[in-house]
Amino acid sequence: MINKKSVKDIDVSSKRVLVRCDFNVPLDKETGEITSDKRIVESLKTICYLRDHNAKIVLCSHIGKTGKNISLAPVAKRLSELLNQEVRLLKDIDSEETKNVVYHLAEKEIVLLENTRMTEAEEANDMEFAKKLASFGEIFVNDAFGTAHRAHASTEGVTHFLPSVCGFLIEKEIEALDHGINNPKRPLVAIIGGAKVSSKIGVLTNLLDKVDTLLIGGAMTYTFVKAQGGKIGNSLCEEDKVDVAAEILKKALEKGVRMLLPVDNVVAKEISNDTETKICGVDEIPDGYMGLDIGPKTIELYKGEIEVAGTVVWNGPVGVFEYQNFEKGTREIAKAMADSNAVTIIGGGDSAAAVEKFGLEDRMSHVSTGGGASLEFMEGKKLPGIEALQDK
Numbered sequence: 070m071i072n073k074k075s076v077k078d079i080d081v082s083s084k085r086v087l088v089r090c091d092f093n094v095p096l097d098k099e100t101g102e103i104t105s106d107k108r109i110v111e112s113l114k115t116i117c118y119l120r121d122h123n124a125k126i127v128l129c130s131h132i133g134k135t136g137k138n139i140s141l142a143p144v145a146k147r148l149s150e151l152l153n154q155e156v157r158l159l160k161d162i163d164s165e166e167t168k169n170v171v172y173h174l175a176e177k178e179i180v181l182l183e184n185t186r187m188t189e190a191e192e193a194n195d196m197e198f199a200k201k202l203a204s205f206g207e208i209f210v211n212d213a214f215g216t217a218h219r220a221h222a223s224t225e226g227v228t229h230f231l232p233s234v235c236g237f238l239i240e241k242e243i244e245a246l247d248h249g250i251n252n253p254k255r256p257l258v259a260i261i262g263g264a265k266v267s268s269k270i271g272v273l274t275n276l277l278d279k280v281d282t283l284l285i286g287g288a289m290t291y292t293f294v295k296a297q298g299g300k301i302g303n304s305l306c307e308e309d310k311v312d313v314a315a316e317i318l319k320k321a322l323e324k325g326v327r328m329l330l331p332v333d334n335v336v337a338k339e340i341s342n343d344t345e346t347k348i349c350g351v352d353e354i355p356d357g358y359m360g361l362d363i364g365p366k367t368i369e370l371y372k373g374e375i376e377v378a379g380t381v382v383w384n385g386p387v388g389v390f391e392y393q394n395f396e397k398g399t400r401e402i403a404k405a406m407a408d409s410n411a412v413t414i415i416g417g418g419d420s421a422a423a424v425e426k427f428g429l430e431d432r433m434s435h436v437s438t439g440g441g442a443s444l445e446f447m448e449g450k451k452l453p454g455i456e457a458l459q460d461k
């Protein structure tokens with residue numbers, strides 16, 4: 070359970086409410102159009118609640134990286150359509166006009182401040198900048214789960230100046246992730262894949278204390294296989310993490326966690342849809358070949374584990390799913406999760422993209438909107454943007 074106050078725990082009526090949303094949406098490089106409005110749609114519940122309760126609403130968010138100076142104009146447009154109400158973009162937060170507009174907002178009116186990353190002060194969590202942002206509200210609502218793992222001016226800094234609570238998206242994310250990892254229906258099966266052992270050491274270590282079964286996939290497989298003395302050909306391997314991999318295997322044994330590595334895999338000489346592929350044992354990859362997806366025996370093995378699970382937590386694709394040649398393992402895992410009666414939770418940006426690609430999003434219990442934030446949560450870390458909010 071989340072122990073933080075939410076918008077429901079405070080009176081927002083006729084108050085100016087500063088809402089930090091996650092409007093960091095992907096834009097088409099050529100047309101500048103929004104290619105997925107998922108994050109905007111996910112923010113509507115909180116915004117509509119505030120509107121229904123007669124708040125004066127001041128939205129803010131970052132989009133893209135500092136220095137890129139991307140405008141939130143397409144977001145303001147899309148929001149206006151979705152909310153059936155004009156959402157005015159306030160381009161210059163230093164201007165008198167912006168102050169005027171914000172201080173004279175009517176109840177239910179909604180404005181959007183321009184990209185908080187137009188200045189370096191945002192990521193530096195500069196207190197002067199945070200204070201300026203805070204001056205636009207009387208209450209702060211953080212609903213940007215995607216940046217909750219960062220202590221920036223608009224996520225953490227502002228909480229020093231305003232009473233601060235969470236929105237519905239943050240509440241939903243934390244409840245799903247917390248339930249899945251800390252209070253799961255057992256057996257709890259975690260599938261951890263992706264590109265690197267190094268980026269997943271934290272998750273693997275934290276999950277060893279929580280899960281009943283750990284299934285490994287993706288490129289990190291080969292660092293583990295190497296640690297066991299197998300032949301991995303040209304597969305990705307982090308030589309400096311072989312010892313860490315051996316240590317994780319040992320800990321799993323000590324803790325009684327069933328940690329399974331793939332038994333077979335799809336190998337090829339290059340990552341391409343035109344190249345010839347072969348199936349072989351995961352520890353007998355010929356020279357010149359790379360392991361790029363889990364093989365059919367592993368798919369069956371892992372499906373069996375998913376079938377008997379009470380909860381499945383998945384982070385990291387089990388193959389190079391961006392290529393048709395190497396997507397089957399990831400697709401079959403996603404399908405097995407969608408078909409199972411288990412609570413199914415997906416964290417990680419690329420894993421969520423894979424589930425979306427296969428059209429299985431609606432059949433999962435929870436697909437996190439925050440790649441990095443969900444990963445840090447799974448590592449057992451505290452998220453500063455959430456820690457800073459008022460306790461219940």
Ligand code: ADP
Binds near residue numbers: 305362388417
């Ligand atoms: P997430 O964003 O879900 O946490 P990661 O960022 O850790 O996942 O990893 C995703 C990437 O891992 C994908 O781009 C995928 O192509 C790559 N990947 C998966 N398996 C392999 C493999 N066997 N070899 C190389 N790359 C792989």
Ligand code: MG
Binds near residue numbers: 417418419440
């Ligand atoms: Mg990723």
